[in-house]
Structures are given as C-alpha cells and as structure tokens.
Amino acid sequence: MTLNAAPSVSVTHAPGAPLPAPASDAAQRRRQRHRQRIRLLRQSVWALLFAGAALLTALSLRPQPVLVDLGRVEIGPLAVAIEESGRTRVKDRYAVSAPATGRLSRIWLSPGDAVQEGDTLAEIAPSLSPLIDERSRAEAEARLAAARSAAGQARTRIATAATARERAQRDVERTGTLVASGSLPRQALEDAEFALRTQLDEVASAEFAAKVAREEVRLAGVALGAEERGGPGRHVDVLAPASGRVLRVFTQSAGLVQAGVPLLEVGDPAVLEGVIDLLSTDAVRVRPGTPALILGWGGEGSINARVKSVEPSGFTRLSALGVEEQRVNVILTFTDPPRRWSALGDGFHIEARLVLWESERVLRVPLLAVFRHGGESAVFKLDGDVVRRTPVMLGHRGEVEVEVVAGLASGDQVVLHPGDRVEDGVRVQAAP
Numbered sequence: 178m179t180l181n182a183a184p185s186v187s188v189t190h191a192p193g194a195p196l197p198a199p200a201s202d203a204a205q206r207r208r209q210r211h212r213q214r215i216r217l218l219r220q221s222v223w224a225l226l227f228a229g230a231a232l233l234t235a236l237s238l239r240p241q242p243v244l245v246d247l248g249r250v251e252i253g254p255l256a257v258a259i260e261e262s263g264r265t266r267v268k269d270r271y272a273v274s275a276p277a278t279g280r281l282s283r284i285w286l287s288p289g290d291a292v293q294e295g296d297t298l299a300e301i302a303p304s305l306s307p308l309i310d311e312r313s314r315a316e317a318e319a320r321l322a323a324a325r326s327a328a329g330q331a332r333t334r335i336a337t338a339a340t341a342r343e344r345a346q347r348d349v350e351r352t353g354t355l356v357a358s359g360s361l362p363r364q365a366l367e368d369a370e371f372a373l374r375t376q377l378d379e380v381a382s383a384e385f386a387a388k389v390a391r392e393e394v395r396l397a398g399v400a401l402g403a404e405e406r407g408g409p410g411r412h413v414d415v416l417a418p419a420s421g422r423v424l425r426v427f428t429q430s431a432g433l434v435q436a437g438v439p440l441l442e443v444g445d446p447a448v449l450e451g452v453i454d455l456l457s458t459d460a461v462r463v464r465p466g467t468p469a470l471i472l473g474w475g476g477e478g479s480i481n482a483r484v485k486s487v488e489p490s491g492f493t494r495l496s497a498l499g500v501e502e503q504r505v506n507v508i509l510t511f512t513d514p515p516r517r518w519s520a521l522g523d524g525f526h527i528e529a530r531l532v533l534w535e536s537e538r539v540l541r542v543p544l545l546a547v548f549r550h551g552g553e554s555a556v557f558k559l560d561g562d563v564v565r566r567t568p569v570m571l572g573h574r575g576e577v578e579v580e581v582v583a584g585l586a587s588g589d590q591v592v593l594h595p596g597d598r599v600e601d602g603v604r605v606q607a608a609p
Contacts, residue, residue, distance in 0.1 A: 242606040246593040247559065248543040250585045255575050256535035259463070262473070263453035263509075265525045268378070269385040270444035271418045275434045276396035279303050279413065283431040284441060288424060292417040292443060294388065299415040299440060321397035328394050331387035338380040345373040368466060371483055375510065381448065385419055392418035421445035424523055446522050451482060451509035453529045457491050460505035462533055469509055471518075473528030480518050484531065485510040507531070534573055541578040546591040547571065557592040557599055558585065564592055566601040 275281065279301040286298060352369040355361040395416075425442040428434065451471065455463065463484055471480035488506040496502050509529060511518055521527075546556045547569070554571050557564040569584030585591070592599055599605065 242562065242604040243596075243598045244608045245564075245595065245599060245605045247590045247607050248546050248593045250540065250542045250581065250587055250589040250591060252538055252540050252587050254535070254537045255539040255541050255573060255578060255580055257533045257573050257575055258535075259455065259459050259531045259533065260472075260528065261453050261455050261459075261531075262526065262528050263451055263507075265449050265451055265521050265523060265527060267421075267424065267444035267446055267523045268448045268450045269382055269419070270424060270442055270523075271385075271389050271392075272442050273298060273415060273418070273440050275301060275436055275438045275440055276415065277301055277413055278434065278436045281428065281431055281434045281440070282412075284426055284429045286423045286426060286441065288422075288426060290423045292421065292423060294417055294420045296417040297414045298417055298443075300412045301415065301434065302412040317397060321394065324390065324393035324397045328387065328390035331383065331390040334383040335380070335387055338376065338383040342373070342376040342380050345369070345376040349373050371466060371512065374512070375485060378448075378510065388419045392416065415440060417443055419443065419445070444523065447515060447519075449511065449518070449521055449523070450485065451511070451527055451529060453507045453509060453527075453531070454492075454494070454504040455507055457503040457505050460487055460491075460507060463487055463507055463531060468532050470530045470532070471509075471511075471527050472530055474518070474521060474525070476518070476520055481512045482509040482529070483512055484508070536573075539573070540581045540585070540587060541575070542569070542581050542585060542591060543593060544574070544577055544579050545593040546595075547579060548595065556585070557595050557601075559590040559592070559605070562606070563602055563604050564595075564599060 280303075282300040282302070284299045286292070292298065349366070349369045349372075352361060352366050356363060356366045421444050423441055424444050424446075427439045427441060434440075451469075465484050465486055467484040469482040469484060471482055474480065485508045488508070491503050491505045493501050494504050542556065547554050548556070550566065550568075553568050555566055555568045558567040567584055570582040572580030572582045574580070592605065
C-alpha cells in the first residue's frame with residue numbers, strides 16, 4: 178500500500194497588507210484592557226464611597242426635626258361657659274326672734290322638724306321686773322305702726338305679683354300659639370314659660386312676706402299690751418309665721434332673753450334656689466334667663482337651672498392665694514321638677530356651669546396652639562414637614578378650644594404648646 182502525502186498549503190502574503198501580530202502582542206493588549214477595566218471599577222467604587230461619605234456627613238450636619246404635638250382644626254360644637262362653686266338656700270326664710278324681754282321656756286324643736294303656721298314654738302313669761310316701761314311703750318307703738326305699714330306693702334306686693342303672673346300666663350298662651358304656627362322659635366316659648374315660673378315664685382314669696390308682716394303686727398301688738406294682761410301665769414306665745422321646717426335653733430335652753438334676740442329660723446326647704454358668687458368681671462356677662470347646669474351636687478347627673486337675677490351689689494372676698502377679689506352673687510332657679518333635686522337642702526354645696534354662648538357648628542382650634550406674636554394671635558401651621566407662623570383672627574373662647582374667624586381652614590394641623598425650638602420654617606416631626 179502506498180501512502181499519499183498530505184497536500185502542502187502555501188500562504189501567500191498580499192503586497193501592502195500589514196503583517197499579522199505575533200500571539201504575544203494580542204495577549205498583552207487583552208491584559209491592558211483588563212487592567213483598565215479594573216482601574217475604572219476601582220475609581221467608580223471610590224467615587225461611590227466618597228459620595229456616600231459626603232451624603233452621610235451632610236445628613237449628620239443637617240438639623241434634626243423638632244418633635245411636636247399636633248392638633249387639628251375642625252368644625253364642631255363650641256360653648257362659652259363659666260364654672261363656679263356656690264350653695265343652696267331656702268328662698269323664703271324667717272328668723273323668729275323674742276317679741277319681748279322675759280323668761281324663755283326651753284325650745285324642744287330641732288332642725289328639720291316640721292311646723293305649721295300658727296304653731297307655738299316657744300313661750301316667754303314675764304320676768305320679775307316689768308316687761309315694758311314708758312320708753313319701751315313708745316318704741317313698741319312705733320314698731321306696731323311700722324309692722325302695719327309693712328303688712329300694707331305686703332298686700333300691695335301680692336296684688337302686683339298676681340297681676341304679673343296673669344300677664345305671664347297670657348304671654349305663654351300667646352307665644353305657644355305663635356310657636357305652633359311657626360312664627361316664633363321654640364326658644365321664645367321656653368323663655369315665656371321661665372318668666373311664668375318666675376312670677377309664680379314671686380307670688381308665693383309675696384304671700385309668704387304677707388304672712389311674716391301679719392306676724393310682725395301681732396308680735397308688736399303683744400309686746401305693746403303685755404303689761405296690761407296681768408294675772409299669774411301670763412306669757413307671750415312665739416308662733417310660727419308660716420308652714421315649713423325648722424332650719425336652725427339659735428337659743429334652745431330656757432333662760433332670760435332680751436327682746437329681739439333670734440330664737441330659731443323657719444323656712445320651706447322645698448323652695449330652694451342656688452347662689453353662685455362670680456368675679457365681677459364675669460358677672461357683667463351674665464343675664465337673667467342664662468341657662469345653667471348644676472354639676473357637682475353629690476347626686477347623679479346634672480340639674481337644669483336658669484339665672485333668676487344678678488345682685489346689684491358686690492362684696493370683697495379673699496382668694497385661696499390671699500388676693501382680694503370683687504365678687505357678685507348670681508341667683509339660680511331650678512327648672513327641673515322638685516323630685517329631681519329633693520335631696521338638696523339649705524346651705525348645700527353645688528358646682529354650677531353657666532352657658533353664656535354656644536353653637537353646634539364652629540371652626541375651632543385648640544387653645545394650646547394659640548400664642549401672641551406682634552400684638553396679634555397666631556399659630557404654627559404644618560406645611561409639609563415644616564411649620565409656618567400663621568396669623569389668625571379669633572372669636573368666642575371656650576374652655577379648651579377657641580373659634581377661628583379667619584386664617585385657618587378645616588383639616589389644618591397646628592402645633593400644640595410650641596416651645597422655644599419651634600420657629601417659622603423649622604422642620605418638625607409628630608411626637609409618637
């Protein structure tokens with residue numbers, strides 16, 4: 178077998194073409210490109226590290242946001258009220274005093290005992306000396322004349338009160354008709370009914386005053402004619418001027434008493450009223466008919482009341498801090514049925530809330546957010562993550578919120594009790 182040799186290949190180099198590079202030069206170029214890529218990668222990594230470090234440095238030097246408490250501006254009810262403590266008192270009370278000088282028998286009555294008009298409360302027997310002399314007679318005659326005049330005034334007061342009651346009754350009937358027809362609001366009927374209840378109380382008070390006046394006439398007459406009665410065992414009866422209960426006993430033991438010495442006090446606990454002493458600066462904002470709530474009286478719930486009158490004369494009282502304050506008594510009439518407050522008695526402590534103004538829909542902001550700046554009211558309003566000092570115009574001021582007239586809108590957030598670190602344009606963060 179004859180083996181044929183492989184055909185030989187001849188490579189002919191074209192004239193003018195570059196000679197092929199040796200294999201060692203190509204490897205060298207690949208290594209250079211690899212080194213360049215590594216160098217670029219290192220430069221990129223260092224650039225990123227420097228940028229991150231610069232960013233961290235900038236973030237560390239940037240002021241931290243101030244932690245604040247935020248409140249919201251919203252629409253809701255608002256009431257302007259005054260809260261103050263006071264006491265209850267029997268509206269019509271009578272201090273029974275000794276009509277003449279003599280020996281007082283022991284008073285067996287105790288506070289709370291019921292008495293009827295004309296009941297004998299005590300007896301005064303003549304002392305060893307005459308009960309009356311010439312000078313005392315003249316004084317007794319003057320007292321009798323004054324008592325008769327007071328009785329006449331009491332009768333006139335009854336007639337006036339009865340006339341006012343009839344007029345108030347007609348006003349209630351007329352107002353009820355207008356309210357039913359839609360010509361007047363329901364509030365007008367409530368005011369008319371309150372006026373009628375007030376006049377009914379005035380009639381009862383006038384009748385009570387007439388009874389007291391008649392008793393004064395009787396006692397003055399007894400004192401004047403005491404020495405003419407003569408006879409052993411003669412005495413003067415001290416009678417109850419009206420039906421009610423004994424409120425206080427000032428002199429209980431038997432003994433010699435002088436004319437005019439208080440013996441006991443009688444009144445009707447079922448006819449109560451409240452007495453609230455306000456600062457004179459608050460009392461000027463209160464008007465008769467102002468609604469009130471009796472809150473802290475010891476029983477369940479609250480008692481509805483209205484302001485009957487504001488006394489025209491004030492008085493000075495020391496506050497808990499020892500500061501002199503000018504106070505004014507405000508008289509309240511309970512409008513709830515007597516069974517609702519029957520547990521109250523004379524001189525009981527009460528807490529009253531007088532509503533001066535109220536509305537169901539008011540744009541309101543928390544009072545803790547409002548401060549004074551440049552002579553006007555302002556708040557710090559949240560704008561993104563910073564706060565802006567915003568002037569506001571305020572209206573009625575409640576206990577914890579205040580009406581906003583201009584400067585804010587519903588849904589705005591404001592900073593509550595801003596501190597010294599909170600300024601215009603400062604970044605803030607809501608406290609957790």
